[in-house]
Amino acid sequence: xxxxxxxxxxxxxxxxxxxxxxxxxxxxxxxxxxxxxxxxxxxxxxxxxxxxxxxxxxxxxxxxxxxxxxxxxxxxxxxxxxxxxxxxxxxxxxxxxxxxxxxxxxxxxxxxx
Amino acid sequence: xxxxxxxxxxxxxxxxxxxxxxxxxxxxxxxxxxxxxxxxxxxxxxxxxxxxxxxxxxxxxxxxxxxxxxxxxxxxxxxxxxxxxxxxxxxxxxxxxxxxxxxxxxxxxx
Numbered sequence: 001x002x003x004x005x006x007x008x009x010x011x012x013x014x015x016x017x018x019x020x021x022x023x024x025x026x027x028x029x030x031x032x033x034x035x036x037x038x039x040x041x042x043x044x045x046x047x048x049x050x051x052x053x054x055x056x057x058x059x060x061x062x063x064x065x066x067x068x069x070x071x072x073x074x075x076x077x078x079x080x081x082x083x084x085x086x087x088x089x090x091x092x093x094x095x096x097x098x099x100x101x102x103x104x105x106x107x108x109x110x111x112x113x
Numbered sequence: 114x115x116x117x118x119x120x121x122x123x124x125x126x127x128x129x130x131x132x133x134x135x136x137x138x139x140x141x142x143x144x145x146x147x148x149x150x151x152x153x154x155x156x157x158x159x160x161x162x163x164x165x166x167x168x169x170x171x172x173x174x175x176x177x178x179x180x181x182x183x184x185x186x187x188x189x190x191x192x193x194x195x196x197x198x199x200x201x202x203x204x205x206x207x208x209x210x211x212x213x214x215x216x217x218x219x220x221x222x223x
Contacts, residue, residue: 032210043117043203044214051210089156099144099207100169103156 002027006090006104013080013111021075021107023064023090031092033057033066033073034101038087047075047088080111114140117206117215125221131192134218138185138206144168145187146212147179150201159202162187194222 006023013019025031032051036044048057053068062077073090090104118137126132138145146161146169158171162181179189185206191198199222205212 034211036214043119043216044205046211046213049211093210093212098163098169099146099161099205099212100158100171101146101148101156101205101212102158105155 002031002092002094002102004090004092004102004104007107008105010108010110013109015082015111015113016079017111019075019077019080019084019109021088021090021109023073023075023104025071025073025090025092027071027092027094027102029094030068031094033064034091034093035062035064035073035075036089036091036103038089038106040086044089080109082111082113085109085111117204117213119202119204119215119218121218122216123219123221125223126194127223128194128196130194131190132194132220133188133190134202134204134220136187136189136204136206136215138187138204139208139213142206142208142213143185144207145181145185146205146207147187147189148203148205149173150203150217151199156203159189191220196222198222 003026034049035047037047048059050057050066056065087106091101144163147159161169176192181187201217203217205214
């Protein structure tokens with residue numbers, strides 16, 4: 001079945017540091033890949049997505065590239081801010097019109113001033 | 114457009130009781146899916162409804178059930194509550210290949 005493995009953390013960085021959160025997946029066919037972010041006490045917000053190999057998703061300075069050869073979708077940001085502190089989830093949706101998402105365990109990011 | 118709305122935000126129930134959670138999707142979205150989030154198991158898929166029909170189901174016992182109405186609003190029901198059902202329950206509505214989540218209902222079973 002489908003599965004997502006991501007770096008569990010926690011990750012603690014200083015403001016303006018470079019961020020990488022690793023995510024690899026197992027799926028049949030050609031899934032769509034997502035990063036969601038969850039702030040304390042809230043639901044999930046879509047951060048970025050990619051629907052096919054070599055696509056790069058980007059939003060708010062975050063980027064991730066869909067790498068089919070390494071089955072990876074690593075999240076990166078060049079310079080993190082205190083406001084980026086949150087839990088980040090990597091997720092996949094297998095092909096088809098359904099909306100069944102498989103999530104990684106989440107990575108807690110704390111950015112200190 | 115208004116986002117996904119879940120009610121109530123917080124619930125406290127006693128073991129053995131049942132509970133119903135509600136979800137109103139983004140206007141025009143016909144798919145509604147439900148997830149359970151716990152510290153130990155993370156985010157787990159419960160089920161998905163599309164046009165009032167259950168399209169997918171996760172690996173949960175039959176105590177967990179759901180339905181969708183003709184206006185796409187959805188409810189999920191948990192009967193005979195157990196302490197382990199304490200969790201954040203998230204609803205998502207989907208369109209264009211993307212799922213948009215509500216803020217969740219925090220259920221505490223005592």
